[in-house]
Amino acid sequence: MKISILTLFPEMFNVFEHSIIGRARNNGILDINTVNIRDYSTNKHKKVDDYPYGGGAGMVMSAQPVVDSIKAVKQNENSKVIFLGPRGKTFNQEIAKELSKLDELIFVCGHYEGIDERAYKYFDMELSLGDFVLTGGEMAAIPIVDSICRLIPGVLSSEESFTEESFYSGLLEHPQYTRPEVFEGEAVPSVLLSGHHENIRKYRRQISLAITKERRPDLFKCVKLSKEDIKLLKDYEKHID
Known part of the structure; x- marks a missing residue:
């Protein structure tokens, strides 16, 4: 399986270089890549956020760098783009099973006070860990990606390990x-x-x-x-x- 994680903090995903997931990557079973959304900003200062129209606290992620990073990564029309946000369906084991059967997943990690609504049409699914607040989508992506990957044949040592x-x-x-x-x-x-x-x-x-x-x-x-x-x-x- 190929997994791309679009994020403002790629270094947070170094955890996938270790343990069971790290071994599966070394064995060619998993292909996990991080993509820095900031690299796709057209702003000369590489800004990825701005003040919300209508006022309010905090900043909002701009649609442009998010959308352009998705377009750059999504090479397969059958790949599923998943946004990690509070309005999404609560993640569970059944969803993990469903997603583990796909060949390519693209995760988009939100940040700040939210993301420009015009980026949503590029998402196939929105997932949440539950009814609580996290500092960013990265914190949700790590357990979700781990849960999906361990169901992929060959990642664990035997089927009994997860069944x-x-x-x-x-x-x-x-x-x-x-x-x-x-x-x-x-x-x-x-x-x-x-x-x-x-x-x-x-x-x-x-x-x-x-x-x-x-x-x-x-x-x-x-x-x-x-x-x-x-x-x-x-x-x-x-x-x-």
């Missing part, structure tokens, strides 16, 4: 344990030491269901429960009563 994680199946992940078997008097659940793979699978599913129901009822109500799931939950609730 068992929180949110991938609509449930929170089950608890994990490692050595020592007993820590500060608390032992690893015996079923995980049994070597019985089917019992381990059922236990992990049961705990994932129970944790999601308790802590994220909004997620739980969207899960389509199987007959086995219903039985596992009933058994769990009997056990804790």
Whole structure:
């Protein structure tokens, strides 16, 4: 996958040179490039913002450098241009799955008090992390790009690495344990030491269901429960009563 990130602060994305994403880039699985929007400003001082018409606090990003940077980067008509802004749809795992299937993504990071409305017609999608304020689109782009990239085949070491994680199946992940078997008097659940793979699978599913129901009822109500799931939950609730 090719990913272009249009930003005023390219150095913020050095994080993608490390760890799993960095390895995938080195292996040619990911092509992540940052583009400085300021480079496309026609202003002699390379300004990318100005005062808002109608008055108000702060500055507004100008349409010209944003639009010209998009035009310069977008070589494929099938690529999707995504603006990171507060009016967008809240990002989630389903969106990550959808976007991970595309060949090329272009992210535009907003800044200041907003962006000239006339640039919006060049965006295919607007995404937000949630109902809170960030200092700029860069802060939202990093987790969104990471979430998408780790779903691309070959980025992680095995498919199981992400299919068992929180949110991938609509449930929170089950608890994990490692050595020592007993820590500060608390032992690893015996079923995980049994070597019985089917019992381990059922236990992990049961705990994932129970944790999601308790802590994220909004997620739980969207899960389509199987007959086995219903039985596992009933058994769990009997056990804790």
